[in-house]
Amino acid sequence: MCVTCGCSDEATPTLTHPVTGKLEAIASIHTPQSHTHIQPDGTILTHHHSHDHSPDHHPDQSAVLHAQHHGTTLTLEQRLLSKNDAIANQNRGWLKGRESVALNLVSSPGAGKTTLLVRTLEDLQSDRPMVVIEGDQATSHDADRIQATGCAAIQVNTGTGCHLDAAMVEQGLDMLHPPLGSLVWIENVGNLVCPALFDLGETAKVVILSVTEGDDKPIKYPHMFRASQVMVLTKIDLLPYVAFDVDRCLDYAYQVNPNLTCFQLSATTGAGLEDWYSWLRQLHA
Ligand SMILES: Nc1nc2c(ncn2[C@@H]2O[C@H](COP(=O)(O)OP(=O)(O)OP(=O)(O)O)[C@@H](O)[C@H]2O)c(=O)[nH]1
Ligand SMILES: [Zn+2]
Ligand SMILES: [Zn+2]
Ligand SMILES: [Zn+2]
Numbered sequence: 001m002c003v004t005c006g007c008s009d010e011a012t013p014t015l016t017h018p019v020t021g022k023l024e025a026i027a028s029i030h031t032p033q034s035h036t037h038i039q040p041d042g043t044i045l046t047h048h049h050s051h052d053h054s055p056d057h058h059p060d061q062s063a064v065l066h067a068q069h070h071g072t073t074l075t076l077e078q079r080l081l082s083k084n085d086a087i088a089n090q091n092r093g094w095l096k097g098r099e100s101v102a103l104n105l106v107s108s109p110g111a112g113k114t115t116l117l118v119r120t121l122e123d124l125q126s127d128r129p130m131v132v133i134e135g136d137q138a139t140s141h142d143a144d145r146i147q148a149t150g151c152a153a154i155q156v157n158t159g160t161g162c163h164l165d166a167a168m169v170e171q172g173l174d175m176l177h178p179p180l181g182s183l184v185w186i187e188n189v190g191n192l193v194c195p196a197l198f199d200l201g202e203t204a205k206v207v208i209l210s211v212t213e214g215d216d217k218p219i220k221y222p223h224m225f226r227a228s229q230v231m232v233l234t235k236i237d238l239l240p241y242v243a244f245d246v247d248r249c250l251d252y253a254y255q256v257n258p259n260l261t262c263f264q265l266s267a268t269t270g271a272g273l274e275d276w277y278s279w280l281r282q283l284h285a
Contacts, residue, residue, distance in 0.1 A: 013168060016140050016155040017175065018147070026156070029084045029165045062197045065223060069193060084198055087166035091201025094173065095184065099285045102169075102184040104202035106224060108217075109190030111210040112234045114142045116267040117185055121149045124277060129179040133172040133186045135164040142187060152176055163194040166201055183283065192217070196224040203283065204229035211235050211242055215249035222256045230261045232276065237266040 015026045060081070067077040095102055105113045114134075121130060132153040134143040143155035154175055156168050169186060178184050186202060188195040196205075207228040209217055212235060218225040225231065231253055233246065246264065253260055261279065265272030 012159050013161060014157045014159070015168075015171060015175065016143060016157070018143075018152055018154050026171050027167050028158075028161065029080055029087065029167045030161070066194070066197050081197065084166045087170055088199035088201040091166055091170055091173065094170075095201060095203075096285055098178065098182065099180050100178055100182040100184055101203040101283050101285050102186060102201065103283075104186045104188055104195075104200050104205045105208060106188045106192070106195045106205055106228065107190060107208035107210075108192045108213060111190070111208045111213065112267055113187050113190070113208050114145055116208065116232065116234060116265075117187060118145055118149055119267045119270070119273070120277070120280070121146065121151045123273070124280060125149065125151060127281065129182040131176045131178045131182055131184055133164075133169060133176070133184070135168070135187055135189045137161070137189060158189055162189055162191045163198050164188050164200060165198050169200045181285075183280070192221045192224050196221075196227040203285075206230040206232060208232045208234055209249070211238055211244040211246075215245045216252060218249065218253040218256050225253055225256045225260065228257070228260065230263070230279070233262065233264045234267060236264050236271060237269045 013026050013028050015024050016022070017024060060078070063074060063078040063081045066072075066081060067074045070077070091102075105117065107113050117132065121132075124130070130151055132143070132146045132151055134140075134146060134153055134155045135158060136142055136155070137158050137160070139157070140155040143153045146153035154172050156164060156172060158164065158168075164186065172186075173184070176184075186200055188200075205228040207224055207230070209231060211233065218231075233249065236246075239246070250262060253262065263272060263276045263279070265276055267273075
């Protein structure tokens, strides 16, 4: 499976416990159904996985894309994605039962996901319960930044993997136990390609694009902008210093996805945050 990006069985994703800081090996959809891990402290952990679903006879477009992107076979990708979708649907039901919503933040590395999240948590945490699942290949830097706001967060490290999957989020939710009526934030691994294909059970994908990346990104990476319900154009405080045409960027974005809801803001200066906050406040399960 995902041989090119390394999302293979050897990727061994881990999860850092929010309170103890202890590292735990976790399952991903890439892991076989019943699987044994040896933890850093020598403990042997065997966990179950939900049953596999056989692939459709008609390959869905995301399986084709994922296989093309990674140069892998379609059958494997179909099986992988249908297994992911089944767990994602479980997550969605689980969240609904808890009257909670989840947002999946996606972007290229360094676009400003964590900065916007920290600022949003500081300003809105008193409105409703919020928890965060942080995804990065390595380090718990981002979860540390989130926890500094007083918000509960867990860090998933995907190792060589380039995206979160639904099984990782399932375990993150299990560990965080978000209270009734929560807003669950999922910060995906910085990558404008593969996270587009993986449903995590979120209410919406929010793609963050910063003005330092170029105004043509929506048509260069159309799958991500098509898979998202919301686009946040961030770092607008830097517009005077870069060649970035906001109108052209929005044109491209609407070409790819006419239904996108777009915000323009700076997490640093706070410009434009009120519209973003209004949208967040009306989000309900
Ligand atoms: N000027 C400016 N800088 C920003 C803004 N938002 C984020 N940054 C800077 O952009 C850099 C990357 O920000 P992060 O929030 O770590 O980006 P990220 O998307 O979480 O990065 P990864 O998790 O590594 O993908 C940092 O140096 C931030 O200070 C903004 O609105 N304006
Ligand atoms: Zn990949
Ligand atoms: Zn993968
Ligand atoms: Zn981050």
